[in-house]
Structure formats: C-alpha cells, structure tokens
Amino acid sequence: MKKYIIAGLLVWLPLAITIWVLLWLTGMMDGMFHGLLTALQTVLPVALGEALERLRHIPLLGAVVMVLILLGTGVFVTNIFGQWWLRQWDRMLSRIPIVKSIYSSVKQVSDTLFSSDGNAFREAVLVQYPHAGSWTIAFVTGRPSLEVAAHLPGEHVSLYVPTTPNPTSGFFLMMPRSAVHALHMSVDEALKYIISMGVVAPPPPAPPALPGGADPNRRG
Structure with missing residues (x-):
C-alpha cells in the first residue's frame, strides 16, 4: 500500500504544485486589478462606479487585464516616445524623499536581473x-x-x-x-x-565533437 500511495503522490504532486502556483499568480493579479478598480471608483461618477463593481465578479478577468496592461506597457516603453516618458517618470520619482531610495534600488536590481544585456545569473x-x-x-x-x-x-x-x-x-x-x-x-x-535538493541532476555535458564529424562515443 505504501508503494502505491507514493506512486500516486508522485503523479499528483507536480500537478497540485503547478495549480497552486497558478492560483497564487492569478490571485495576486486579481488583487492588483481590484485595487485598480477601487482607485477608479473613487474618481469616477457613481454610475460608472457601479458598472466597474460588476467587473469584480468576472472570473480571471483581473489576470487577463493585468497581462494586457503589462503587454501594452512593454510595447509603449520600447518606442522612442515611451522611452522619453519613462525617463521623465524615473526623474520625477528620484526627487521624492524616501521613495527615491526604494525605487532606485529596486529598479537597479531588476534592470540587472531581467535585462537581456545584463550578466547577472549567466554562469x-x-x-x-x-x-x-x-x-x-x-x-x-x-x-x-x-x-x-x-x-x-x-x-x-x-x-x-x-x-x-x-x-x-x-x-x-x-x-x-x-x-x-x-x-x-x-x-x-x-x-x-x-x-530539488540534488534529486533532479542535470544531464552530463555533451562530449566535444571530433574533427570531420566523427562520433566521440564510437569505438574502434
């Protein structure tokens, strides 16, 4: 029985963890979306605020909207006008006390880690x-x-x-x-x-290719 339980656990555990991570991501995006709706409701007329309230109950709408916002932001900041606007935004935040210390530090780390031109975590x-x-x-x-x-x-x-x-x-x-x-x-x-704590070992490195395309593993 123990053998079968472990075998079943190995089948369902990766799926359960994957679903848990996806639910956590969608929950975080929904929270950001609900915060955005709350901010809009405070500045928009009551009629529009009631219409926005109905959007809270649509499943996965928050995740879809946040992905679209990220995509649109990425498209915007990759052109010349978007880059100029981003520089102005950075300059404005860098003048606010306390905020400038946090923002500049986080931006420098994120640019280093996620930039395609960076060398962090490359080796x-x-x-x-x-x-x-x-x-x-x-x-x-x-x-x-x-x-x-x-x-x-x-x-x-x-x-x-x-x-x-x-x-x-x-x-x-x-x-x-x-x-x-x-x-x-x-x-x-x-x-x-x-x-994986050493359980999932990487494959061995491929042997160097021999001149003329010969197989290094071939004997004789």
Missing part, C-alpha cells in the same frame, strides 16, 4: 561554502566594486549562493576567482538542481 559555478570541504552551487553576479576590490588581493568575483528549496533567499559572497570552479550546466539546470 553557474561550484564553490566551497560554508566551510572548506563543503561544496555548493552559486551564480556569478559580477565583480566587486572598485572601492571593495581595492581591499581584496587578486581577482575576485561576486556570487549569489541560493538556499534550497527556496532559491529566492540566499547569501552574497565575494570569493577569489581561483576558488570558483565553472560548471557546464546552464542556469536553469542549476536552479532545478538546487530546488
């Missing part, structure tokens, strides 16, 4: 952490700043060591380049390896 490496003889997977996020690098002997790299099974929390380290071992696995494969 998975193997390092000794938290002590010698204990190894873990980390991600190279860049190099120490000039002020910090001036106090470090030799070449160092900045690393992010995620925790498992939740990789959104972790530790920021600066280690000598010589103590960092590059891995062939991709960032996605390394994240799966970390989240």
Whole structure:
C-alpha cells in the first residue's frame, strides 16, 4: 500500500504544485486589478462606479487585464516616445524623499536581473561554502566594486549562493576567482538542481565533437 500511495503522490504532486502556483499568480493579479478598480471608483461618477463593481465578479478577468496592461506597457516603453516618458517618470520619482531610495534600488536590481544585456545569473559555478570541504552551487553576479576590490588581493568575483528549496533567499559572497570552479550546466539546470535538493541532476555535458564529424562515443 505504501508503494502505491507514493506512486500516486508522485503523479499528483507536480500537478497540485503547478495549480497552486497558478492560483497564487492569478490571485495576486486579481488583487492588483481590484485595487485598480477601487482607485477608479473613487474618481469616477457613481454610475460608472457601479458598472466597474460588476467587473469584480468576472472570473480571471483581473489576470487577463493585468497581462494586457503589462503587454501594452512593454510595447509603449520600447518606442522612442515611451522611452522619453519613462525617463521623465524615473526623474520625477528620484526627487521624492524616501521613495527615491526604494525605487532606485529596486529598479537597479531588476534592470540587472531581467535585462537581456545584463550578466547577472549567466554562469553557474561550484564553490566551497560554508566551510572548506563543503561544496555548493552559486551564480556569478559580477565583480566587486572598485572601492571593495581595492581591499581584496587578486581577482575576485561576486556570487549569489541560493538556499534550497527556496532559491529566492540566499547569501552574497565575494570569493577569489581561483576558488570558483565553472560548471557546464546552464542556469536553469542549476536552479532545478538546487530546488530539488540534488534529486533532479542535470544531464552530463555533451562530449566535444571530433574533427570531420566523427562520433566521440564510437569505438574502434
């Protein structure tokens, strides 16, 4: 019986977690949509406010509207006028006390992580952490700043060591380049390896191709 229960759990658990994540995302989008409706109801006439109230009860409307808003915003800010408007928006927020500290920090991190031109999380490496003889997977996020690098002997790299099974929390380290071992696995494969606590191992790297297209695994 235990064998069959575990087999059934392995079938339904990934589906249940997938549904839970999707429900969490749609719930978050619905909450943002309801907040937008509440803000509009405070400035619009009563008749329009009552019409907007009926939109709250349409299933998945909030998720659809928020996706369309994100899509429209992305299309808008990728043209010349949208980029000019975005610069003005950033300049305005950077002049507001308290807000400018939070906004500028979050924007700098998000631009670094999600920009296609950034180098964050582009390489998975193997390092000794938290002590010698204990190894873990980390991600190279860049190099120490000039002020910090001036106090470090030799070449160092900045690393992010995620925790498992939740990789959104972790530790920021600066280690000598010589103590960092590059891995062939991709960032996605390394994240799966970390989240699964080592259960889902990445595939072995493909052998180098031989001259003339010969198969390196062929014998004789």
